[in-house]
Each structure stands twice: as C-alpha cells, then as structure tokens.
Amino acid sequence: xxxxxxxxxxxxxxxxxxxxxxxxxxxxxxxxxxxxxxxxxxxxxxxxxxxxxxxxxxxxxxxxxxxxxxxxxxxxxxxxxxxxxxxxxxxxxxxxxxxxxxxxxxxx
Numbered sequence: 001x002x003x004x005x006x007x008x009x010x011x012x013x014x015x016x017x018x019x020x021x022x023x024x025x026x027x028x029x030x031x032x033x034x035x036x037x038x039x040x041x042x043x044x045x046x047x048x049x050x051x052x053x054x055x056x057x058x059x060x061x062x063x064x065x066x067x068x069x070x071x072x073x074x075x076x077x078x079x080x081x082x083x084x085x086x087x088x089x090x091x092x093x094x095x096x097x098x099x100x101x102x103x104x105x106x107x108x
Contacts (some may be wrong), residue, residue: 036103038077043096048089055084064094073100 045064053059057071057080065073075083078092 036073036076036100038095038099038103040093041095041099043099045094045096047092047094049086049092051088054086054088057083057086060092060094065097065100070100 047060047064049060057074058068061071061074062068071083074080074092074094077095080086
C-alpha cells in the first residue's frame with residue numbers, strides 16, 4: 001500500500017491517471033493500479049530495453065499495445081516499482097495484447 005503525500009499530476013501527462021507519491025525523504029514513486037493478475041504464458045514476448053526506452057515504459061507499451069497509457073501493465077507484470085530504474089539491457093516480459101485486453105475488460 002502506498003504511503004506518503006499524494007501529488008497531483010496534470011491530466012495531459014502520460015502519467016496523469018497514475019497516483020504519484022512523495023515520501024518524507026523526498027523520494028517520488030508511483031502508486032499501484034489494480035493488478036491484472038496475469039500468469040506467465042507462452043504468448044508473452046521477451047523484450048530487451050534499448051537506449052531510448054530506459055525509464056520509458058510508455059514507449060514500450062506503445063510499441064506492443066499501440067497505447068502508451070498501458071505502461072503500468074508492463075510494470076505490474078514485471079514487478080517494477082520504479083520504471084525510472086530501468087536500464088539498457090534489462091529484460092522485460094510483455095504479456096500479449098489479447099490477454100491484457102481480456103483482463104482489462106474483466107475488471108469492468
């Protein structure tokens with residue numbers, strides 16, 4: 001559960017729908033969306049973070065889902081707490097778009 005002071009982000013930010021918090025030490029972190037609970041599957045794709053993608057899951061989400069706002073799905077699936085810790089060469093497991101869309105529709 002997220003603790004700390006909630007910070008409002010502009011709605012036009014790619015993170016505008018995400019809860020952002022700052023702890024007493026000044027560290028900023030994203031709150032969690034409702035986890036999808038997707039298990040690993042043989043339709044998942046493995047992706048190696050490239051130079052321009054470090055810290056930018058929105059770019060990866062756009063490449064795989066044609067929707068940068070689904071960056072949190074990749075973060076959740078890979079247990080990433082702070083996407084800005086992503087480094088070139090890190091390996092991500094990307095769930096297939098069909099499974100993600102089905103899980104999202106199940107959330108209602």
